Amino acid sequence: MKRPGRTLAEVLAVLAAAAIAFPLYWMVLSALKPESEVISSDPKPWTLQPSLDNFTRVLTTQGFGRYFLNSVLVALVVVALSLLISFLAATALTRLRFRGRTLLLVMLLVAQMVPVEALTIPMFFLMRSVGDAVPAFGLNQLGGLVLVHLAFSLPFAIWMLRGFVAAVPVELEEAATLDGASRQRFLWQVLFPLVAPGLVATSVLSFIHAWNDFLFAKTFIISASENQTLPLALLAFFKPDQNDWGAIMAGSTLMTVPVLVFFVLVQRRLVSGLAGAVKG
Amino acid sequence: MIGISRDGRAALAYLAPAALVLIGLLGYPIYQLVLISFYDYGQEQVSGGAPLNWLGLGNYAKLLSDSQFWTVLAQTVGFAACCVLGTLLVGAALAVLATRVRAVPRALLFLAALGAWATPTVAGSTVWLFLFDANFGLVNEVLGLQGFSWTYDRWVAFGLVAAQVVWCSFPFVMVTLYAGIKAIPGEVVEAAALDGASVPRTVRSVILPLLRPLLVVVTIQSVIWDFKVFTQIYVMTGGGGVAGGNLVLNVYAYQQAFAASEYGLGSAIGVVMTVLLLGFTAIYLRALRRSGEAL
Numbered sequence: 001m002k003r004p005g006r007t008l009a010e011v012l013a014v015l016a017a018a019a020i021a022f023p024l025y026w027m028v029l030s031a032l033k034p035e036s037e038v039i040s041s042d043p044k045p046w047t048l049q050p051s052l053d054n055f056t057r058v059l060t061t062q063g064f065g066r067y068f069l070n071s072v073l074v075a076l077v078v079v080a081l082s083l084l085i086s087f088l089a090a091t092a093l094t095r096l097r098f099r100g101r102t103l104l105l106v107m108l109l110v111a112q113m114v115p116v117e118a119l120t121i122p123m124f125f126l127m128r129s130v131g132d133a134v135p136a137f138g139l140n141q142l143g144g145l146v147l148v149h150l151a152f153s154l155p156f157a158i159w160m161l162r163g164f165v166a167a168v169p170v171e172l173e174e175a176a177t178l179d180g181a182s183r184q185r186f187l188w189q190v191l192f193p194l195v196a197p198g199l200v201a202t203s204v205l206s207f208i209h210a211w212n213d214f215l216f217a218k219t220f221i222i223s224a225s226e227n228q229t230l231p232l233a234l235l236a237f238f239k240p241d242q243n244d245w246g247a248i249m250a251g252s253t254l255m256t257v258p259v260l261v262f263f264v265l266v267q268r269r270l271v272s273g274l275a276g277a278v279k280g
Numbered sequence: 281m282i283g284i285s286r287d288g289r290a291a292l293a294y295l296a297p298a299a300l301v302l303i304g305l306l307g308y309p310i311y312q313l314v315l316i317s318f319y320d321y322g323q324e325q326v327s328g329g330a331p332l333n334w335l336g337l338g339n340y341a342k343l344l345s346d347s348q349f350w351t352v353l354a355q356t357v358g359f360a361a362c363c364v365l366g367t368l369l370v371g372a373a374l375a376v377l378a379t380r381v382r383a384v385p386r387a388l389l390f391l392a393a394l395g396a397w398a399t400p401t402v403a404g405s406t407v408w409l410f411l412f413d414a415n416f417g418l419v420n421e422v423l424g425l426q427g428f429s430w431t432y433d434r435w436v437a438f439g440l441v442a443a444q445v446v447w448c449s450f451p452f453v454m455v456t457l458y459a460g461i462k463a464i465p466g467e468v469v470e471a472a473a474l475d476g477a478s479v480p481r482t483v484r485s486v487i488l489p490l491l492r493p494l495l496v497v498v499t500i501q502s503v504i505w506d507f508k509v510f511t512q513i514y515v516m517t518g519g520g521g522v523a524g525g526n527l528v529l530n531v532y533a534y535q536q537a538f539a540a541s542e543y544g545l546g547s548a549i550g551v552v553m554t555v556l557l558l559g560f561t562a563i564y565l566r567a568l569r570r571s572g573e574a575l
Contacts, residue, residue: 043416117530123307150301214402
């Protein structure tokens with residue numbers, strides 16, 4: 001069966017995909033180009049002498065490996081914690097009737113509107129006092145960074161999961177209850193697998209949130225450079241007179257690849273899972 | 281019924297971890313932010329070398345009488361509006377396009393969109409900056425504009441940053457709407473077709489109402505994000521453009537606090553931004569409720 005206009009739609013889709021992906025292609029390409037081709041007034045969309053010079057420079061002079069591990073550690077812990085906490089909270093907010101529910105929802109929205117950049121001021125003082133009591137969660141510590149990220153990714157994670165939990169038909173819960181399942185059992189054995197696509201989507205966003213951040217790292221990791229994260233290391237290549245574009249592109253590539261891998265791994269669940277879970 | 285109190289107790293248990301984190305690490309700092317905005321809070325007060333000086337609404341009065349604040353506010357609103365519109369249009373168009381094509385072009389489209397989405401903000405900003413670099417950028421080479429700076433003129437720079445913002449934020453809209461369209465049971469659309477509804481009619485009366493909750497989420501989310509764009513402006517225009525021409529409120533607040541050590545004033549700008557976003561959301565939600573949609 002041939003549908004009219006589908007060829008046109010497919011050509012459009014491929015063109016759009018190429019345009020969207022182009023900046024990424026350019027990033028990887030520039031990272032692989034030798035210095036003379038990067039800093040050239042006649043840039044070519046290919047290279048005949050690919051080299052890893054830019055990568056070596058980035059990894060040796062800036063200690064990217066260490067920062068990389070720090071970033072991964074922080075992001076993974078934030079994702080795991082925020083998934084558990086937000087799943088419980090989202091379930092309470094969609095499945096249970098209690099006083100103050102709407103108020104809580106509104107507060108979750110409000111929390112997302114407060115500009116993070118301005119909040120770093122009071123957060124700094126808070127982390128300083130926390131560090132006096134529990135050093136592992138204070139300034140200059142990855143634990144402190146995890147807590148800060150957790151606080152900032154939770155409102156959105158809960159808000160997002162809410163929609164997925166709400167999409168699971170209430171009849172399912174009634175059926176489970178009729179079959180004698182306890183609330184706990186329903187929660188973990190029925191609801192949790194059903195909102196898996198939502199959990200995936202939420203974890204992706206929490207991950208990006210933590211991975212992207214450079215402001216918190218810059219503000220809260222002041223003197224302990226061994227606990228620094230990636231984005232700051234990248235910004236070190238920006239110089240007022242002459243940017244080291246090759247190194248910047250190599251650093252950007254190193255920073256983008258893990259997220260890309262994570263995305264590709266989960267994308268099937270992210271995209272098609274939702275439809276299946278809701279229908280099934 | 282007994283259900284109410286049991287629900288209440290379960291809700292308390294489920295919400296406790298979230299509440300603990302949010303009250304301690306978000307609620308308390310927000311309270312502090314408002315508090316600081318009432319003080320003359322500079323470098324000396326931070327280090328404890330000078331006593332705190334209560335200004336009341338002094339910082340706000342200073343802000344409202346500052347003509348630069350109004351310029352920045354207008355720029356922020358205009359910039360955010362363009363970004364939101366662009367993001368929603370591109371995201372929705374590509375989501376619909378994705379439902380119309382076979383698996384391979386769709387996979388390519390999603391792969392590209394996920395790539396743009398996955399790119400860390402700092403990395404995305406630097407790549408766009410490099411593509412549009414005055415001397416070494418591909419865009420100038422292709423257009424024959426050697427030496428033309430895309431970040432010098434205020435509006436050109438805003439355009440460039442907006443394009444980057446749309447590039448990295450449309451995938452969220454696209455994926456969410458695509459999933460939403462896919463979740464609409466085929467029988468519903470078939471039933472509409474059997475009842476003689478045309479395609480536009482089906483879209484308007486069946487698909488859009490079903491997508492509405494998702495549209496609400498992506499719109500509010502885009503407004504919140506785009507009103508607070510920080511990294512792109514900061515990295516791409518070098519901290520707010522030539523002579524501060526590309527400042528948006530968020531960057532302005534940051535500059536006031538951390539560059540000028542006016543923490544009180546910076547906090548006041550933060551509070552103003554929050555109130556503005558709150559106002560927008562309140563109006564939006566009220567409009568929704570009037571049309572019969574619950575939160």
